[in-house]
Amino acid sequence: MADLPHCDTLLLNLDAGVLHITLNRPDSRNAMSLAMVHELRAVLESVRNDPAVRALVLRGAGGHFCAGGDIKDMAGARAKGHDAYRDLNRAFGALLEEAQAAPQVVVAVLEGAVLGGGFGLACVSDIAIAAEGCKFGLPETTLGILPAQIAPFVVKRVGLTQARRLALTAARFDGAEALRLGLVHYCESSENLDARLTEVLQQIRQCAPQANAQTKALLLASETEAMNALLDRAAEQFAAAVTGAEGVEGTMAFVQKRAPKWAQ
Structure with a gap:
């Protein structure tokens, strides 16, 4: 099991192969500071090659996502000039890229404010569960x-x-409009959020970890890679999977009418 980094802006709880990551700046509705960006990136890096971590759950403390x-970070960058603003902004973009590419299934549990950077995080999740009363928006142009x-991640998510x-x-x-737009996959009352999360995590646990990681990478590659080359590579991966440890275990479990080891 990989060592998780110390974090001041995040709460981390690893439970049964699921790393729960809670944005923990409730006094600012979990506004995304540069420190939080760095800590999130460090957490993603620490578990990237850890097969024991099968899912990441992102949510916010105090009734708001982000x-x-x-x-305050923007004000601090003002004294340093143009390059500081650019670097601050690009660091968040790097976080979005890394979260989207994480081999684990990324589940976002959305409550309260889901604005700007929080909206971006929602867009890179694999599965998003929203409370009915969420307030989504991209307020940047009003500032x-x-x-x-x-923006690029929003386009990919909703068109x-x-x-x-x-x-x-x-x-x-x-949340209801977010569901209609395809931004989220579920819209629930606040009372039902955790029940839906439990159901989704149970579904994820039925899937083989390495097969899930490779499938996610294949799906993301379908947006950029030429079809013929992508299908050639996918065929190679399929053959390797069928003859690999997970493929053998999955096949034997099916024949023996039992759950595979990863689902037990």
């Missing part, structure tokens, strides 16, 4: 700035037409 970037690192509307109006919307 209200966006930390204005005279751009959703610079978030260019809807992304243009949301970014260019800064419209706020709730």
Whole structure:
């Protein structure tokens, strides 16, 4: 098991192969500080090659997911000039890239404010569960700035037409609208959020960890890789999987009418 880094802005709890990561700056509605960005990236790196960690659950403390970037960090960067702003912004983009590419299944549990950077994190999750009363939005343009690192991920998640509307109006919307847009997969009452999360994690545990990691990478590659090359590589991976440890165990479990080892 990989060692988890010490964190001041996150709460970490590893339970039965699931790492629960809680954004823990409730006084600022879990606004994304540069320190939090660095800590999240360090956590992702620490578990990237750990097959014992099968899922990552992101949520926020104090009834909110994340209200966006930390204005105090932006004010601090002002004294350092253009390059400091660029580096601050790009660090968050790197976090989104790394979260999206994580071999684990990333589950976002969304409550309260899901704004700006929080919206971006929701967009890179594999499975998103929203409370009905969530307040989603991209408020950047109302501040005279751009959703610079978030925008490409929003387009991938909800499509260019809807992304243009949301970014260019800064419209706020709730969990039901997020479900309609395809931003989230489930919209629940606050009382049912944890029950839905438990159900989703049970489903994930039925899937072989390495097969899940390779399948996720294959799905993401379908957006950028040429089809012929992608299918050639996928065929090689399929053959390796069938003859590998997980494939053999899965086949034997099916024949013997039992659950495979990873689902027990």
